[in-house]
Amino acid sequence: MTRLSRRDFLKISAIGVGSLTLGQFLSACTQALSTTPPPTANPVSPAPPTSTPFAPVIQASKAAALPPTGTAPPPSYPDLVVARIGEPEALVRQALAALGGLGRFVPSGANVIVKPNICVAHPYQYAATTNPWVVGTLVKMCFEAGAGSVRVMDYPFGCPAEEGYATSGIREQVEAAGGEMAYMTPLFKYVKTPIPDGVDLKEIEVYEDILKADVLINVPIAKDHSSTRLTLGMKNLMGVILNRNTMHVNLGQRIADLTSLIRPRLTVVDAVRILVANGPSGGGDLNNVKKIDTVIVSPDIVAADSYATTLFENIQPTDIQYIAKAAAMGLGRMDIQNLVVKDISAAGG
Amino acid sequence: MESLKGIKKRGVKKNRKGQPEGPWVTARKAVQYSTLLFFIVLFIWSQRDGWPANVVDVPVRLDPLLMLSHLIASRTFLAGSALALIVLLLTLVFGRAWCGWICPLGTTLDLFPLRRRDGRRRAPAEGWRSVKYTLLLIILVAALFGNLTLLFLDPLTIWFRTMTVSIWPAADQVITAVESVLYQAPILAGPVSNLDQWLRPVLLPTSPAYYRDTLLFAGIFLGVIALNLFAPRFWCRYLCPLGGLLGVLSKVALFKRQVNEECTGCVLCSEVCPTGTIDPARGYRSDPGECTLCMDCVETCPRGLEAFKPAISFAEWKEYDPGRREALVAIGTAAAAVALFRSDLLARRESPFLLRPPGARENNPDVVAYTKCTRCGECMRTCPTNALQPSVFESGVEGFGSPVLVMRLGFCDYSCNACGQVCPVQAIPPLELSEKRVQVIGRAIIDQNRCIPWSDHRPCVVCLEMCPLPQKAVQVEDTQVWSPDGGSVTLQMPHVVRELCIGCGICEYQCPVSGEAAIRVFSPQAPVQS
Numbered sequence: 001m002t003r004l005s006r007r008d009f010l011k012i013s014a015i016g017v018g019s020l021t022l023g024q025f026l027s028a029c030t031q032a033l034s035t036t037p038p039p040t041a042n043p044v045s046p047a048p049p050t051s052t053p054f055a056p057v058i059q060a061s062k063a064a065a066l067p068p069t070g071t072a073p074p075p076s077y078p079d080l081v082v083a084r085i086g087e088p089e090a091l092v093r094q095a096l097a098a099l100g101g102l103g104r105f106v107p108s109g110a111n112v113i114v115k116p117n118i119c120v121a122h123p124y125q126y127a128a129t130t131n132p133w134v135v136g137t138l139v140k141m142c143f144e145a146g147a148g149s150v151r152v153m154d155y156p157f158g159c160p161a162e163e164g165y166a167t168s169g170i171r172e173q174v175e176a177a178g179g180e181m182a183y184m185t186p187l188f189k190y191v192k193t194p195i196p197d198g199v200d201l202k203e204i205e206v207y208e209d210i211l212k213a214d215v216l217i218n219v220p221i222a223k224d225h226s227s228t229r230l231t232l233g234m235k236n237l238m239g240v241i242l243n244r245n246t247m248h249v250n251l252g253q254r255i256a257d258l259t260s261l262i263r264p265r266l267t268v269v270d271a272v273r274i275l276v277a278n279g280p281s282g283g284g285d286l287n288n289v290k291k292i293d294t295v296i297v298s299p300d301i302v303a304a305d306s307y308a309t310t311l312f313e314n315i316q317p318t319d320i321q322y323i324a325k326a327a328a329m330g331l332g333r334m335d336i337q338n339l340v341v342k343d344i345s346a347a348g349g
Numbered sequence: 350m351e352s353l354k355g356i357k358k359r360g361v362k363k364n365r366k367g368q369p370e371g372p373w374v375t376a377r378k379a380v381q382y383s384t385l386l387f388f389i390v391l392f393i394w395s396q397r398d399g400w401p402a403n404v405v406d407v408p409v410r411l412d413p414l415l416m417l418s419h420l421i422a423s424r425t426f427l428a429g430s431a432l433a434l435i436v437l438l439l440t441l442v443f444g445r446a447w448c449g450w451i452c453p454l455g456t457t458l459d460l461f462p463l464r465r466r467d468g469r470r471r472a473p474a475e476g477w478r479s480v481k482y483t484l485l486l487i488i489l490v491a492a493l494f495g496n497l498t499l500l501f502l503d504p505l506t507i508w509f510r511t512m513t514v515s516i517w518p519a520a521d522q523v524i525t526a527v528e529s530v531l532y533q534a535p536i537l538a539g540p541v542s543n544l545d546q547w548l549r550p551v552l553l554p555t556s557p558a559y560y561r562d563t564l565l566f567a568g569i570f571l572g573v574i575a576l577n578l579f580a581p582r583f584w585c586r587y588l589c590p591l592g593g594l595l596g597v598l599s600k601v602a603l604f605k606r607q608v609n610e611e612c613t614g615c616v617l618c619s620e621v622c623p624t625g626t627i628d629p630a631r632g633y634r635s636d637p638g639e640c641t642l643c644m645d646c647v648e649t650c651p652r653g654l655e656a657f658k659p660a661i662s663f664a665e666w667k668e669y670d671p672g673r674r675e676a677l678v679a680i681g682t683a684a685a686a687v688a689l690f691r692s693d694l695l696a697r698r699e700s701p702f703l704l705r706p707p708g709a710r711e712n713n714p715d716v717v718a719y720t721k722c723t724r725c726g727e728c729m730r731t732c733p734t735n736a737l738q739p740s741v742f743e744s745g746v747e748g749f750g751s752p753v754l755v756m757r758l759g760f761c762d763y764s765c766n767a768c769g770q771v772c773p774v775q776a777i778p779p780l781e782l783s784e785k786r787v788q789v790i791g792r793a794i795i796d797q798n799r800c801i802p803w804s805d806h807r808p809c810v811v812c813l814e815m816c817p818l819p820q821k822a823v824q825v826e827d828t829q830v831w832s833p834d835g836g837s838v839t840l841q842m843p844h845v846v847r848e849l850c851i852g853c854g855i856c857e858y859q860c861p862v863s864g865e866a867a868i869r870v871f872s873p874q875a876p877v878q879s
Binding site for chain 2 (some may be wrong): 022023034120121157158160161162163167182185186187188191225226227248249250251278281282283284285288
């Protein structure tokens with residue numbers, strides 16, 4: 001074996017460092033060149049990343065493409081399903097069956113990201129994080145629908161991700177279902193992305209995989225929130241961005257702006273347990289947790305959030321700023337009384 | 350019989366660094382590298398969800414200097430510290446084998462021999478060897494007075510602290526930088542992403558870890574290595590207080606180096622000895638208090654005349670070995686230092702930013718003296734948010750290297766009690782999570798002149814949102830104020846309920862005000878708003 005002399009080592013290192021620098025320089029050049037057009041192929045296109053041939057109802061990411069108020073959607077499927085009977089898995093399965101099956105939203109071979117709310121490290125009983133079985137069932141159903149890969153991820157604010165994944169119980173269920181718990185790191189994968197329809201927020205750094213996924217399924221837990229009153233589907237999208245604290249200067253509008261960029265194909269609101277006070281972290285006091293065994297499913301994130309407000313006392317959709325702003329931007333509908341809602345309750349329907 | 354000249358000409362087996370080779374040296378290096386690897390693995394897996402705390406602590410518990418001085422300073426005996434008896438026993442049998450075969454700092458020093466360009470090194474006079482004994486005595490006498498400041502010079506604490514505060518964060522920066530460059534290449538984006546998903550949870554922090562004064566701690570470490578320029582293992586020869594402790598015991602060690610009378614005085618062993626203790630003037634005998642049993646001499650001797658054999662004897666007491674003079678210097682220095690620490694401003698009124706790990710205050714009424722902390726840095730390593738940092742200013746010179754929370758760099762995770770579990774000497778008590786959650790680390794105070802709703806009249810209650818307590822310590826009051834856009838606006842103005850706040854600091858960490866946060870955690874004893 002020949003030994004590497006220091007001179008050779010330095011040469012090799014110099015070549016290595018030089019080529020890395022050159023690579024960085026070149027990539028900087030391409031970035032500089034592409035400032036006018038969007039930096040990558042798809043992130044800012046208003047439609048969801050794929051061509052969505054399989055999801056006729058919600059291919060629309062823009063309200064314009066949604067059926068206008070009053071017009072019935074394709075007759076067979078409701079706008080929103082709420083299931084209120086049974087264990088979490090049964091709730092999710094019933095709700096999605098009523099919506100025409102997950103296959104409507106997850107094309108075979110799709111790269112799916114499921115985004116639960118794992119903001120802190122509390123066991124799921126405290127209703128600070130999404131119910132693990134709701135997440136696990138969705139992962140299972142994605143595979144049943146033929147998904148190519150299913151990854152579950154969030155970026156907790158109150159703990160390291162590993163800890164949140166484990167303590168919430170979500171890791172266990174996701175891995176049992178064959179899914180992957182992925183981390184929203186490294187930080188350089190957050191790409192600055194313009195928000196063409198943003199009213200106040202014009203650009204934001206978003207985790208690249210979220211932008212690149214074929215299908216994003218949003219699985220918030222419905223709970224009390226100190227700044228926005230409730231955290232639901234749209235608020236849950238704040239998990240895919242890095243700098244959340246500057247959102248707060250105009251939180252309602254900025255969440256709506258973010259929603260105009262990140263368009264989950266399906267929103268599944270977990271209300272198996274809801275946290276009615278001291279959100280979003282909760283923890284410590286089970287008296288603030290109400291078990292109501294409910295799951296709300298809709299391709300319309302605004303409708304799902306609007307309906308979820310009715311689970312709480314004395315809250316109307318209009319009381320939640322981000323719902324009102326998003327509806328005003330045409331991102332979805334908050335007039336739940338006019339929606340076709342299928343309520344699977346009592347009779348076990 | 351081969352002539353001396355012939356031997357010198359033929360030389361002995363040496364590797365390209367000029368170090369002797371042979372089965373004993375190979376065995377020593379095998380042990381050195383595998384224990385170094387073991388220490389690194391322990392270091393890596395000493396984070397939460399890694400190995401159990403009592404495994405992670407093993408290196409610190411093995412260190413007799415840490416355990417002995419902790420015993421003296423705290424006047425409490427910890428069962429776990431009995432592990433250090435293994436090393437003491439080992440030393441009584443084999444001498445300073447710890448230094449030559451096991452110590453991670455010693456192995457690191459061997460990895461960087463740092464020969465000077467002209468090949469000459471100027472070792473200081475033999476008398477310098479007494480520095481380590483003087484340091485040792487100062488540490489022990491100071492411990493008697495309840496002070497453990499100088500333990501930051503223990504080789505294990507140096508090694509672990511530097512790994513935590515400097516080497517690992519820097520390695521993360523390098524790895525991430527390389528990744529981010531490779532990631533730009535479209536073909537590599539996928540593999541790099543997958544690599545990071547696998548690598549980061551195992552090895553690297555989720556988000557970059559920042560430590561204050563990381564350069565200072567790296568500098569101390571590099572300085573110790575740089576001393577190799579003057580003499581191999583300069584640190585071990587002249588300065589290491591743990592080496593001093595083991596050196597004294599080695600005087601009566603069972604196995605000692607013995608030279609056969611047939612020795613012709615070829616000087617090779619004397620030249621090769623990394624601690625320079627083989628004295629040609631005294632028949633090539635060595636001082637067991639200095640010898641690290643590296644076996645270089647055994648492998649170097651062309652005639653195999655040197656061996657380590659059991660012999661019950663008491664080695665000669667050298668000029669530089671500790672005596673009355675060193676004892677007096679140590680007592681004087683320790684007493685003076687402790688007296689001066691007691692006269693320091695910080696002894697009268699602690700820094701308002703002295704935020705100790707949860708539960709540490711209850712355990713250590715005299716927080717400035719901090720009579721239990723051995724400065725081992727395990728808590729800083731295990732802290733998942735990097736909130737725990739070595740103190741440089743908050744607790745003065747006396748508390749140098751002891752842990753403080755720096756909330757702008759991390760926060761005390763409400764669902765974590767790792768630091769108390771991992772502390773080998775219970776300076777941070779091993780609390781259950783439920784107990785830890787009620788420990789008061791400090792109190793948050795809002796600076797209304799900088800807080801966004803208070804001063805800018807714009808909405809922001811991130812602090813309220815972040816507060817992890819079941820009954821939130823940040824509360825808001827709807828207040829009508831003039832709006833920056835003209836007219837008036839109703840805003841939520843945050844207040845801290847002092848009785849509820851535990852000072853976990855997540856509000857300070859997340860406060861969107863740039864620079865210093867507009868909400869800041871102060872020491873619970875700080876003389877503010879009392």
